[in-house]
Amino acid sequence: MRSTVSGHTALSKAHKFSAAGLVTVAGAAALTFALVPQASAADAHSMSVKTVSLSAQEFGVTQDGELAKAADDAAGQAQVKAAAAVKAEAKAKADAERASRSTERKTLKPAAKPAPAKPAAKAAAAPVKKAYADNLDGWISESLDILRAKGIPASYDGIKRNIMRESTGNPQAINDWDVNAVNGVPSKGLLQIIDPTFKAYHVEGTSWNIYDPVANITASCNYAADKYGSMDNVNSAY
Incomplete structure (x- = not known):
């Protein structure tokens, strides 16, 4: 029950208890309120760190991917250059062989073809001796x-x-x-x-x-x- 003491409202024990409870509850609430922002800040920081970390990881993946792509591109270019070099070397070798064969053909005289056998000369026909009478x-x-x-x-x-x-x-x-x-x-x-x-x-x-x-x-x-x-x-x- 409520009583008045010296012009103030006096609180009964029960009321005090209730007030104390309210204070306690209020303190708990205040504590809760105070902790929630702190927890939220920590969580936000953690999330921020996580996000930063994730971003860094993603950056690393992206960077690694770009490096890998660059490496692949460099390797591909190296392979292309190597293939081009092999092709150029093969072409140069083929050109050298053709030039060598051409030089040999110009240097070496073709074997002389045997002269066609001349037909056997016909024996000169003996002049036909004119027949004369024996008189x-x-x-x-x-x-x-x-x-x-x-x-x-x-x-x-x-x-x-x-x-x-x-x-x-x-x-x-x-x-x-x-x-x-x-x-x-x-x-x-x-x-x-x-x-x-x-x-x-x-x-x-x-x-x-x-x-x-x-x-x-x-x-x-x-x-x-x-x-x-x-x-x-x-x-x-x-």
Whole structure:
């Protein structure tokens, strides 16, 4: 109950107790109030530290990431440079090899190709020997071909006419009674030529046998051409 003492309101014990309780409660409340701000400040500081720490960690992660990325970039660039260097070295080596081969090709002469085998020279066909009859006409014709080749003048008629007068066409005829025979050098053959004259006027390519009809005619015509201009100009013993 409330009582008044000296103009003040007196508090009963119960009221004091209640007041004390209120004071206690108020003190507790004040304490609580005082502690809460302090706890909040500590928590805020802790949170701030944590945040700072987190930020630092995040910064470190970010920084590490950037460093790692930079390192990767540097490594990649190094690999690229290394690959480029290897490629450049390979190209230089290939260029050097090509240059070396080119130099060798210019320096070394190609092996000479064997000359193509020449076809075997055909054996020169032997001149076909003209066939002459083995008679007076044949002998005169063959002798005339030789005389023309040597440039010695004569004619078929002039030769035959003198043969018929000298030997009547007998290649083995011999004169053993005229002056030549007396002197030991009888006239012989178709045109009755003596041995010394035959040998002196023998025509190359004919026989050295004075009785050979072609050789006898040819040598006699050669002698007549030298002494009379031609056998055609001979009309008697010569």
